[in-house]
Amino acid sequence: MPKDGGIGASTKRREDMRFLTGKGRYTDDINIRGQVHAHFLRSDVAHGRINGIDLSAAEAMPGVLRILTAADFAAVGGIPCGWQVTDRHGQVMQEPKHPVLADGKVRHVGDPIAMIIAETYEQARDAAEAVLVDITELTPVLDMKAALAEGAVKVHDDLTSNLCYDWGFVEENKAAVDAAFAKAAHVTTLELVNNRLVANPMEPRVAVGDFESHSDQYTLYTTSQNPHVIRLLMGAFVLGIPEHKLRVVAPDVGGGFGSKIYHYAEEAAVTFAARLVGRPVKWTSSRSEAFISDAHGRDHVTKIELALDDENNFTALRTDTYANMGAYLSTFAPSIPTWLHGTLMAGNYKTPLIYVNVKAVFTNTVPVDAYRGAGRPEATFQLERLVDKAARELGVDPVDLRRQNFITPDMFPYQTPVAVVYDTGNYQATMDKLLEISDHAGFEARRAESATRGKLRGFGIAHYIEACGIAPSNLVGQLGARAGLYESATVRVNATGSISVYTGSHSHGQGHETSFAQVVAEMIGIDANQIDIVHGDTSNTPMGMGTYGSRSLAVGGSAIVKATNKIINKAKKIAAHLLEASEADIELKDGKFAVAGTDKSVDWAGVTLAAYVPHNYPLESLEPGLEETAFYDPSNFTYPSGAYGCEVEVDPDTGKVQVLSFAAADDFGNIVNPMIVEGQVQGGLAQGIGQALLENCAYDGNGQLLSGSFMDYAMPRADDLPMFTVDHSCITPCTHNPLGVKGCGEAGAIGSPPAVVNAVIDALQRAGHAHVTHIDMPVTPARVWAAMNG
Template sequence: MPKDHGIGAAPKRREDVRFLTGAGNYTDDINVRGQAYVYFLRSDVAHGRINGIDTGAAAAMPGVVRIFTGADFEGVGGMPCGWQVTDRHGEVMQEPAHPILAQGKVRHVGDPIAAIVADTLEQARDAAEAIEVDMEELPAVIDMKAALADGSTKVHDDLTSNLCYDWGFVEENRDAVDQAIKDAAHVTTLELVNNRLVANPMEPRVAVGDYNRGTDDSTLYTTSQNPHVIRLLMGAFVLGIPEHKLRVVAPDVGGGFGTKIFHYAEEAFCTFAAKACNRPVKWTASRTEAFMSDAHGRDHVTKIELALDADNNFTAVRTETHANMGAYLSTFAPSVPTWLHGTLMAGNYRTPLIYVNVKAVFTNTVPVDAYRGAGRPEATFQLERVIDKAARELGVDPIALRRQNFIQPDQFPYATPVAVEYDTGDYDATMNKLEEIADLSGFAARRAASEAKGKWRGLGVNCYIEACGIAPSNLVGQLGARAGLYESATVRVNATGGLVVMTGSHSHGQGHETTFPQVIAEMIGIDESMVEIVHGDTANTPMGMGTYGSRSIAVGGSAMVRAAEKIINKTKKIAAHLLEASEADIELKDGNFTVAGTDKSVDWGSVCLAAYVPHNYPLEDIEPGLEETAFYDPANFTYPAGAYSCEVEVDPETGKVTIERFAAADDFGNVINPMIVEGQVHGGLAQGIGQALLENCAYDETGQLLSASYMDYAMPRADDLPFYSVDHSCQTPCTHNPLGVKGCGEAGAIGSPPAVVNAVIDALHSGGKTGVLHIDMPLSPDRVWAAMQ
């Protein structure tokens, strides 16, 4: 019988009450008395030299408070990059300056040239039209391979080239991989594109800067996934504000998907301008503005080779990737195609030799950074597409080929050749579950039914593994991270027994306000309604790293457990004193402390009251009060894994692809709330299917963004998506965190794109189009139709 509370139960999300009744407090809902509004004048060319800016007429227009240009930020720090990559030659990456407002040159369409602060947004926008910019348009470089050619236009004049870094991993494997490919019985080669994406969260980015002249305190309200990191980066490296004089608040942020991890120029500008104008300053992105100012995702071009022996065992993988950085280095951009991608190239398989080469390239496009999955979708797509192509070339069943090469349960912990160690997993179990829930045995009959309607039906299968809860800090520090990747929590117990948990994790759709209380309630044996979760405000939460990489429950939840354990240990001491017993004999269950083997007990509330009303209290042993803080730094990543299947119908007349069935069998370790886990998987599947079939951020050769609105950028709608069969009953708990959890937020977006593409290729083969071995995403009707011809 399903549990009705605690870990494993599925209570409804408590935060949804305010979201669904219009009572949420989103960033754009925040208005500070007397605030002004900012409008950014952005470049309409991808590459240009600024010869002059005349703001005179604009500054005299009604309502204009002040106009800022790059000259106002001379001596102010630029936007920092949070990860430094060292290339395969031992050289650190090229790291260009990234000013808050353009200085001397613009480097992508949307690069901010000037910022107009006015009484109203309309007045600021009107004034922007009166600014005269003397711009000399320069040749733009958009294609990554062209950007690396000799004599190519340089995005940054002070760099030696457009190459950010040339990374090799694992470099000592390189010669052995080359030899294994030469010696292989069969080598499958595939060239593919991982298409550029725009995250498009529900709420566009917002920044509200406020300054208190009396206390010299600055406050930034922002749509961020990690307010403490924004405070650190902006305070220490950009504006020079001591952290104790800077507060960052991220309230109900309407979705993030990675694009709200990073520190953006608009945040720094609003904070700076609020002090300069002695007045609150607010900016809200329009949707079109978001398309050219939010960090984009993916944008890799890859050649992958898979070597197999005569028995179809994988012997080596070699990849060469060009990864687009865009015009500047966003906060975590260098880590995505390297340490978040190369370390996952083993997948679920026993491949003894792997070599990954990544060339990161500057182009005159919007910066690229982490997007849901961040590196792991790119790795999975390469690997699972080339395995499917190999199966087709060899004439073997694609599921059987994968099973043959799976890491087996008795091989865990398993050290891969790309420097990570999987602690647990059972990939045959998830494949078995997939075959069951997807009814793969009935596929042949469904294909025949589709053919009777004149449609081609295809089946695609995918296996994935990902690394979540990126850690530990001493390891990522060696890899170039410029921040620790721990998490923190403070648990404060009130005198009447209720708890407030202040977490450094941030919730922007993950359901922390529901799942975190389930964990605490289970530990103590109290009702979840007695637990309140506080997050998103640097003024009242401990220093934390925020939420991304499916780290919330594995890292943030573990910190919370450690803090709660300290509370429980202290309350046991108090209970032992009240019950005149040995602390070792005290047991806590269902909200009551009992003396083992007796009927003597005292309830949770009485012990909490005794902590604050210490009339009968062992003061000589412990101090009054109940509040504890813990910082948790994981010993390893967690490794969720799974198997997905997709069935599509292709219309041979138009090339239109319709997804008919989709099944997902995931291993997330222990599950806190199965309803929320299922919702997270559904959301990830929608984004992965969107990438596979619809979404594409496109530039022309001059650097103009061709997909800067929903008229041109196709987001998935309800009728583009099927009903999903989702299962997470195959659980191999993580061995190195106290909850045994692995993370679930990105899995759907990782596993779905190759499953969809594999299914479409299979459908084309069923229709006799045997020469089609690959189509680059998105598989729009025109691309599929063209391939069929």
């Protein structure tokens, strides 16, 4: 059994005490003396030319201090994109300028036109209604395929078309893939939509800009998943502020799901404005504002095809995807449909030939970027729906078809035809575990019982693999990343033996303050309560890349391990001196340094005190103190995988789908805190089921967002979800990081949508609706009823 507070223990999250008692400190809790408030006047049309802006009436209103428009930001840069994609023809993607405030044109509903700064938020909001904007409305570009037609209206006049890039991967596979399809014994084809989503984290975005004239120092408090990256992007590329003069603080953050990775215009605006007005400037997003200003997720339209031989072996796969970028390129948007999607199209299968084509398109909609899973859910949904459809066409069991084509344990490390190398895994084991924990053998009896109540019961399976901890930096740099993807840690041991760990990772719900402390406690053998985890402030943490892509433990935790090992190595030298022994004979166990084979020992606190009170210390060979910094740049991604099973009932009279049970068998490698892992999986499952059945970001023909509030955008509630059965006992440790961990934060959202849709199709086909081979998400009652009734 793991010891209390160490690796493998389900230690309660220490940070939850302050959250549950209302003691958290979020950005909106920060109020600086003398602060004023900002409100953004946003476009209410999707596409239009700005002819003029009349500020006179608004500027005369009570409390108004300043109103900023694009002209005020003429000397600063635009919001930068952090990833550059080169297309299949060797051409660099088209990259339009993304101004802080709309300049000349508005390009989506919600595009910020003016920033009103006033003594109170209410005064700023009232003044915004008095700003007169003369806009000539233009035809909006909304449909991706129509956007690429000859003569289509352009979102950006200075670009040659609405095509951002036409990416092919792996391009040299294309001819061989086409040849494999030409001689295939069977081809399964599926056209599907991966619906656009709004992230909707619990806490809307907030930004507070401050400027101290006496020191020429800027501070931005913001709801960010990666404060160091915001400092780099905003300081170097937008406002031209030297990094040592810019501090970015991301305090407690109420969830992100990817939507708080990016550098947003509001962050630059409040920081810039704080100097102009000589007072701190605060902006807090409303929930309805978040719907039209936070980056959206997903939004792919895909045709995918699978070729099989006469023994049902997969021989080739090809896809053709249109990926919506929205009106501008968000920070990591170009990488999502390409390197985080195309490289995962092998899935868990030994398909020898794969070709992926992605056309990224500009439209007059909110920009689209990473949302929980980021590219991996899109790949998994395509592939797992396709495999299920192939099994039905061939008349074979979907489980058996998957098993036949799985990469087997003896094949690892496995080089996929889409560049990545899986280091380890056991897909047969996770499938076996799923069938066990879902009681798959008892399904027919349960289906018969449902039939007695007039309900159609179905069981759907999906198997997934994802790539986490994106790396190494030299590789992603070649792929177009404009930042490194390492992580950092500083471990500072105090004289009395307590420890402060400063990490470049950022926690916004993942439990870092607990799990990171467990890792260090295990390594040294002390109580985890002696360890403090510090994050989120660029002024006291080493340069890091933040938290997303399930990288925190695999990358950030590995940096902490490296720094802690440096601490232990130095502490052993001190202990050897104190014990008058050879360093090679010193062992550390349970917080005590001992000379091997003797009863001579010194405890952890004795060594740390000697480091800072060096009366008896090897000063000739060691500096005093006990503090070390490490950076960790992984040699490869990590590859979590799993098998998911969903059981549903469909009401044939209404089309309503009820999820009755859901089982998840995951391989996350080694587990630090099982309770936190289970919580992460359950949260992801809720989001994935929400996408499959409820959530949908819909625009009308004028580019107006129809689902712009919780009255119109259906979020999952407790009674939409079953009790989950979660298992992570199938462990194949990662082979290239010191903890052997793989990442767990996105898995639930990746594997659940195809499992749900597969279950619905299974229910309908078992009931005789053989013509229903696919229903696009969200699988609403109306869509199910329409599909059943032809």
